[in-house]
Each structure stands twice: as C-alpha cells, then as structure tokens.
Amino acid sequence: IRGLATTGNNDVLVVVDGVPGQIGGLNRLNPQEIESITVLKDASAAIYGSRAANGVILVTTKRGKKGSKLSVNYTFDQGFSSPTRLPDMADASTYATIRNEIAQYNGQSPVYSAQDIQQFADGSDPLLHPNTNWAKEVLNDFSLQSQHNINMQGGSETTNYFMSIGKVSQEGLYKNSAANYDQYNVRTNLDFNVNERLKIGMSLNGRKEDRQFPTTGAGGIFRAIYRAYPTVAAFYPNGLPTTGIENGNPAILATNAGGTVDNPTYVVNGILRGSYDFGFLEGLSVDGFFSTDISESRTKNFSTPYTLYQYDPGTGTYDPRVVGPANQRAALYEAQTSTSMNVSNFKINFKRQFGDHNIDAFVGYERSDYKFHNFSANRINFPTPTTPELGMGGAAATDATNGGYSINFTRQSYLSRVAYDYQEKYLLDLQARIDGSSNFPRGNRYGFFPSVSAGYRISQEEWFKNSVSFFDDLKFRASWGELGNDNIGNFQYFDNYLFNNRNVIG
Structure with a gap:
C-alpha cells in the first residue's frame, strides 16, 4: 500500500474479522467468503500501532443476517494461466x-x-x-484452473449462520508437468443472540493445500530454458531425451523424472467472540474475542537419478548419461513446520447520543502469542529409488543429517479511541495505542502510537443540500498520527553463539 516505508519487513497488515495478522491472511482467502474490504493508509491506521507502518487491510467475511431465509449459492469458475511475457529467442x-x-x-x-x-x-x-524453441518444448500454451464454491446463509431472531465449502485446482504450466495444486477450504460463521444484552459468535475456518512440483525450482528450469542452444534438440527423433546443456535438459527437469516435491499444508483458524450490554448505564458495553490459528506444513523432496542421451555421429549410437543426485543414487529431504498464534482482545465501550452530540469510545487490551517450530532431516545414497522413506537410505553415519529450530514471541497492547461528532457534521477522532513486543530488549519494548483527525461534512449543511445535487456525501478531513513496525528479525539484541555447528541465542 505504501511501498518501502521502513528498513524492516514492509508487508501490509491484514486484519480478518478483527484478528490482526491471521495466519494465511488474504493470500488464500476464498473470494466468495468476503463481505467487504477496507484499506487504512492514513493516520487512522495508528489504532494498529507498531504493525501499521505499511498500511492496513480490513477484511470482513460474510455472516448470516437476522430474519433472513435460507439461501444456497453455488458458483463455478473456469480460468486459465498462460505465459505472456516470454523473451523472443x-x-x-x-x-x-x-x-x-x-x-x-x-x-x-x-x-x-x-x-x-x-x-x-x-x-x-x-x-x-x-x-x-525451448520455451515451447517445456511450457504449455495454457494451463487450466477451476474453482467450485457452495455456501448457505440465513438467520432467525436468535441465530444467524453462514457456511461455505470450496475447492480450487490448478494445473502446472510445464508439459508433462510434475506441478499441480489443489486447495480445499471450509468456513462456518455462527452468531447467537442469547438475550437482549448477551451476544456470542463463533467462526471456524479450515484449509488444506496440496502442492506437487519438480525437484528443480522454477528459477533453475527457466535458467536452463534460456541457456540451452536452439541447435540442440530436446528429444531425438526416436523420442530419447537429450543431455540439453550441461546435462540439464529443461524439458526433463520440469517433469517427475528426477523426482518430486510434495508439500501439503493445513491451516485452521478459530474465533470465539462475545459482547454484553450493561443495563445500569445506557451505551456501556464490553466485548472481546479469543482467536487461535494453527498451521502445519510438510515438505518431502525425493530426488532420483534419471537417464539422458548423447548421440554419437561416429558410431550412430545413443550414449546414456545418468544424472541427478550425487553418486547417482536417490536422496530424500523431509521437513515439517508448525506455527500457532493465539490472540485475545478485550474492550470496554461507551456509545451514546446527547442531543446533537454523539460519542463513541472504547479502551481495550490485546495480547498475541506466536510459536514456530521447524524440524528437518536428510538422507542420501538410497540403494533403490522405489523406497522414498528416511529409514531406507544409506547406512553410513555421513548419509544422514538433521536439524531444527523454534521461535516464540509475544505482543501486548493497550488501545483506546474517542470519536465525537456534532449533528454528524463536525467530526473529531482521537486514538492511542501502546504496543509492546518481545522482539525488543527490556527498556525499549513499548512504543506509543497516537493519532488525531478532524472532519467537516459540508454535505450536511442545508444550503449545500439545496444547491448541490451531484454530491450525496462530501467530507473534508485532516489527520495526523504515528505508526510503527515491529516486524523485524527475532531477538536481534541477543548475542549469537556457535554450538554444535548451530547458532544459539544467549
């Protein structure tokens, strides 16, 4: 939204249903589940403090509406992807x-x-x-993408509901491709009016992604495409694959001949929220939510040797060349990452009208806890490429390696806002947030992020309504605020020590 704004991470903050930084964010959110998107890029973003320096995107998902009948909707989209900006060779x-x-x-x-x-x-x-033409030998003219989605929503006087199930499938752009992508998602949003004062809401969102792609990345494949000579065939007339350039034939690199990478990912987001209106003072209420996000990703990279051929004009024979992992034996790399984030938020609200004066204010507290864990293992010298399991690799001590690390950090915030207007014409908004992050050393962990804005809705003036008909709503607004960015490397204030060939923070 803002471009490069700070020296740290410049990602925009995505807030989904009030939860900032939800795992997955906007990237894999089903468009059929989105009710509205709002962008904060001026001082109003200061309410998100140390995470708002690069702008904020507020996403609200669909929910059932009170008193509405059950409606069921099914949508199907068919699209395609095509390489459109390839250089002419x-x-x-x-x-x-x-x-x-x-x-x-x-x-x-x-x-x-x-x-x-x-x-x-x-x-x-x-x-x-x-x-x-190596690009034509490797790439399809287009690849298909399909998306199915079915949802149902409705509501009564006490219960509102929205449920959605979807699937996305996309083929790879490579010919005879080892690249495929499938995504499955489900969302349930429920709201209950327990009584006139107490309301409870629950949201549950799950997503499963299955990715499969060649062991050579896109960068390596495209590098081979543009380095290979047009005077070298991809396949001989008898169908045998050539050695291409430097024993790297991109028409084979893009297939599963050299093995595949399987990368399934699972994400679950859950939110429990509630609000209560106090009866002893009009306009006084409390609300809050607890959100938990869990993500797990696994990677299995099994590289296998394969055969290319070099034609010998002198003998008229096709000489085989076995290429692939070291020692011409299969190798396996597996990794698993687990991520979790818990966010709790509590606010005391006051909203009331006094004649022509309107006040909307709150004070609140928010805490988020983030945990990340990674484990990986590598095994080489498999005697056969038919057993892609870690326990079936080479027996020597040097044939197996492993590693792992974990990250934990916490954010703690205090926030407040007072919005005032007179006759919905003159507007004043004051916001303040105090953010603390464990990424910073003691004594420097907290930052203060205030903002103020004032507005004038000229369209509320009687003379404007009577003389200007082409504006329904016209407002002049000025704002000032301070924003921050705590999205930096973890615990940089600690010294790093090398222990057992690994960095240790101490």
Whole structure:
C-alpha cells in the first residue's frame, strides 16, 4: 500500500474479522467468503500501532443476517494461466549465423557452414541440425484452473449462520508437468443472540493445500530454458531425451523424472467472540474475542537419478548419461513446520447520543502469542529409488543429517479511541495505542502510537443540500498520527553463539 516505508519487513497488515495478522491472511482467502474490504493508509491506521507502518487491510467475511431465509449459492469458475511475457529467442539458423559473425570478429574460422545454416532453417536433418524453441518444448500454451464454491446463509431472531465449502485446482504450466495444486477450504460463521444484552459468535475456518512440483525450482528450469542452444534438440527423433546443456535438459527437469516435491499444508483458524450490554448505564458495553490459528506444513523432496542421451555421429549410437543426485543414487529431504498464534482482545465501550452530540469510545487490551517450530532431516545414497522413506537410505553415519529450530514471541497492547461528532457534521477522532513486543530488549519494548483527525461534512449543511445535487456525501478531513513496525528479525539484541555447528541465542 505504501511501498518501502521502513528498513524492516514492509508487508501490509491484514486484519480478518478483527484478528490482526491471521495466519494465511488474504493470500488464500476464498473470494466468495468476503463481505467487504477496507484499506487504512492514513493516520487512522495508528489504532494498529507498531504493525501499521505499511498500511492496513480490513477484511470482513460474510455472516448470516437476522430474519433472513435460507439461501444456497453455488458458483463455478473456469480460468486459465498462460505465459505472456516470454523473451523472443533466436532460432537455430539465426544463432548459427551470429556465432559465425562472432568467430569472424575474433579472427577465427566459421563454426557452421552455409549448408549447416540451411539445414537448421529448412528442418531437413532433425537429428544433427535441429531447430529447438525451448520455451515451447517445456511450457504449455495454457494451463487450466477451476474453482467450485457452495455456501448457505440465513438467520432467525436468535441465530444467524453462514457456511461455505470450496475447492480450487490448478494445473502446472510445464508439459508433462510434475506441478499441480489443489486447495480445499471450509468456513462456518455462527452468531447467537442469547438475550437482549448477551451476544456470542463463533467462526471456524479450515484449509488444506496440496502442492506437487519438480525437484528443480522454477528459477533453475527457466535458467536452463534460456541457456540451452536452439541447435540442440530436446528429444531425438526416436523420442530419447537429450543431455540439453550441461546435462540439464529443461524439458526433463520440469517433469517427475528426477523426482518430486510434495508439500501439503493445513491451516485452521478459530474465533470465539462475545459482547454484553450493561443495563445500569445506557451505551456501556464490553466485548472481546479469543482467536487461535494453527498451521502445519510438510515438505518431502525425493530426488532420483534419471537417464539422458548423447548421440554419437561416429558410431550412430545413443550414449546414456545418468544424472541427478550425487553418486547417482536417490536422496530424500523431509521437513515439517508448525506455527500457532493465539490472540485475545478485550474492550470496554461507551456509545451514546446527547442531543446533537454523539460519542463513541472504547479502551481495550490485546495480547498475541506466536510459536514456530521447524524440524528437518536428510538422507542420501538410497540403494533403490522405489523406497522414498528416511529409514531406507544409506547406512553410513555421513548419509544422514538433521536439524531444527523454534521461535516464540509475544505482543501486548493497550488501545483506546474517542470519536465525537456534532449533528454528524463536525467530526473529531482521537486514538492511542501502546504496543509492546518481545522482539525488543527490556527498556525499549513499548512504543506509543497516537493519532488525531478532524472532519467537516459540508454535505450536511442545508444550503449545500439545496444547491448541490451531484454530491450525496462530501467530507473534508485532516489527520495526523504515528505508526510503527515491529516486524523485524527475532531477538536481534541477543548475542549469537556457535554450538554444535548451530547458532544459539544467549
């Protein structure tokens, strides 16, 4: 929203149903579940204090409406992805001509004869004079994406509900691709009016993602596409794969010939909220919520050897070249990351009208606890590529390694706001937030983030209503505030020590 605003992390803060920084945020939120999106980028974002320096996006998901009948909706979207900005590469005859020009400039003999260049151009000798467009050999013209979603919502005098189930599937852009993506999501939002004063709400959101892709990343594959010569075939006329460039044929790198990476991810978000209106003082109420987010991601990278071929014109044979992991034996890497975040929020509110004067104020407390744990293991020298399990790798002590680490940190906040207006015409808003983070040392953990704004709704003036008809609502507003960013590396104020070849904070 703001561009590069600070020296720390510049990600925008996403608040979903009042929960700041919910795991997954906006990236995987089903659009069919969104009721509204609001962007805070001026001083009003100061209510989110040390996390608002790069702007705030407020997302509200759909909920049932009081007294509404049951409605069921199903949507299906079919789309496609296509590579649209690929650089134009020289064909084989152009490449050969340029190589000859370079040789001439350097006082050397031509690399290719006129007959070679002609055969590259006319395709009369696909074995020895191929003309390869590597992007077309590796990439599909398009890949399909489909999205299914069904939801139901409704409400009575005491209970409102919204439920949604969805699925997203997307094919990879590579031909004979090892890349696929499937996502399944479910959301339930329930609201209960227990009595005239007490209201309770519950939200539960779950998501499962299945990713599969080649062991060579997109960067490596595209690098091979643009480094491979157009004078080298991707496949020989008999269908055998060539060695490409540097024993890296991108048409094979994009498939599962060298193994696959499986990366399933599970995310669960739950919110329990409640509010209570006190009867002894009009406008006085309390509300709060407790949110818990749990995410688990697993990675299984099994690299296997595979065979490419190099044609020998002298003998007319295709010489096999086994490529892949070291020692031409399969290797396995597995990792698991677990993330959890708990957020609790409590506010005391006062909202009341005194004649032409309106006051809306609150004071509150918020705390969030974040935990992250990672474990990984690696095994090499598998005797066979048919057993992709850690226990089936090489038996030597040097064939197995492992590692792991964990991160814990806490935020604690005190917040307040007073909004005043006179006849909904003259507006004044005061906000303040005190944020504390365990990422900073004692004595410097807390920051104060105030803001003030004033507005004038000229459209509420009678003379404006009578003389200007093309504006329904016109407001002039000025604001000032301080924002911060605590999204930095964890515990940088500690010294790091090397213990057992690992960094330890102490």
